[in-house]
Amino acid sequence: MKGLQKIAGISAISEGLIYIVAFIYFGVFWLYPTDGNPAEKMAYLAENQILFSMIYFLMYVIFGVLLAVLVVGLYDRLKHTNNPLVTIGSLFGVIWVGLVIASGMISNIGLAHAIDLMEINLEKALDIWIIVSLITESIGGGNELVGGLWVLLISAAAIQENWLPRSLNYLGYFVGISGIATIYPEELFTEIFGLSQIVWFIWLGICLLTQKKPQGMV
Numbered sequence: 001m002k003g004l005q006k007i008a009g010i011s012a013i014s015e016g017l018i019y020i021v022a023f024i025y026f027g028v029f030w031l032y033p034t035d036g037n038p039a040e041k042m043a044y045l046a047e048n049q050i051l052f053s054m055i056y057f058l059m060y061v062i063f064g065v066l067l068a069v070l071v072v073g074l075y076d077r078l079k080h081t082n083n084p085l086v087t088i089g090s091l092f093g094v095i096w097v098g099l100v101i102a103s104g105m106i107s108n109i110g111l112a113h114a115i116d117l118m119e120i121n122l123e124k125a126l127d128i129w130i131i132v133s134l135i136t137e138s139i140g141g142g143n144e145l146v147g148g149l150w151v152l153l154i155s156a157a158a159i160q161e162n163w164l165p166r167s168l169n170y171l172g173y174f175v176g177i178s179g180i181a182t183i184y185p186e187e188l189f190t191e192i193f194g195l196s197q198i199v200w201f202i203w204l205g206i207c208l209l210t211q212k213k214p215q216g217m218v
Contacts (some may be wrong), residue, residue, distance in 0.1 A: 002091050008073020009208030011066040014203035019194055022059045038126040045129065048117050053108045060104025060140065067098045073208065074116075074154055081161045089153030096146045103140030143198060144193050151200065164211075175200045179188020 033040045040194075045052070051064040078086040110132030117125035134168035137143070155172025158164045 011203045012205030017038040064101035085157035093150040107136045144179035144182040152176025
């Protein structure tokens, strides 16, 4: 269990860093011409396909793999409690893993397909990319309901079992509620969820790497 906990801790910190990379890339370097015509939009996507696909692979597929390790690590650390919140929360965690990885795969394959259609039908190519983006945002990018439920339930279970710093678990409540709030189509909630989860992931990772056993265990 000790080895799994350390791997889960490294995974949690890595996920926080992936969030930071994504925020920097899309906040500083991504200059997609939202008001441009179809030719300008598709040309920008084609010019940035490799880097964009790498970033999406990192923030969805790699993130999903690391998330799987963290979900299993937290479940392993709390399963002895027989707390139903742990089981239910872990189920949502597994579902989130699948949605996140699927989002990255759909996005990268969809982008490649849209770019291949540029020379045949430019407007159809853009339409395909819009549909792909909508699917990606719906299941893993802009709707964080499932991830929010996982963080919220695991944090509730950790508080009940007197494990992890109480302030970290309260932060988990905030992160979870923010994720659930993203069912309302407002980008602000998604940003709050992402920014607060950076802190939660890194703080959680540090705790997993430094704590020898859950508080309250004998």
